[in-house]
Amino acid sequence: xxxxxxxxxxxxxxxxxxxxxxxxxxxxxxxxxxxxxxxxxxxxxxxxxxxxxxxxxxxxxxxxxxxxxxxxxxxxxxxxxxxxxxxxxxxxxxxxxxxxxxxxxxxxxxxxxxxx
Numbered sequence: 001x002x003x004x005x006x007x008x009x010x011x012x013x014x015x016x017x018x019x020x021x022x023x024x025x026x027x028x029x030x031x032x033x034x035x036x037x038x039x040x041x042x043x044x045x046x047x048x049x050x051x052x053x054x055x056x057x058x059x060x061x062x063x064x065x066x067x068x069x070x071x072x073x074x075x076x077x078x079x080x081x082x083x084x085x086x087x088x089x090x091x092x093x094x095x096x097x098x099x100x101x102x103x104x105x106x107x108x109x110x111x112x113x114x115x116x
Contacts, residue, residue: 039101040064046096051089055081059107061093067103069093072110079107 040061048056058078063070069090073079082089086105093102 039097042097043069043093050092050096051082051085055085062108064101067101069102069105071105071107073107074110076109079109082107 040063043050043061043064047061050056051059055078058075059071059073059082061069062072071082071089073082082105090102090105093105094100
């Protein structure tokens with residue numbers, strides 16, 4: 001009796017013709033976890049332009065999933081400032097990403113620029 005493993009069924013599903021590496025990478029990047037990670041990375045690189053130099057020193061984007069941008073602030077006072085500027089941060093983040101990715105902003109407390 002022959003049992004097929006998940007690997008052997010994956011092998012059967014492969015196309016006979018090789019695919020161009022760029023198309024494979026594009027397909028991976030379009031997937032949900034990768035696209036969210038790419039958008040978060042891009043936002044992190046442009047963060048100072050999004051929130052300004054002073055606020056960028058006190059907060060950092062830590063997650064972007066399903067339109068929700070999570071920002072970690074260094075103190076309750078800076079968290080309040082982010083909440084006050086939420087609409088502007090959302091608009092500037094979307095401008096930086098050249099897409100309407102951020103629909104909501106939430107704040108959590110922690111240390112400023114240190115990454116999670």
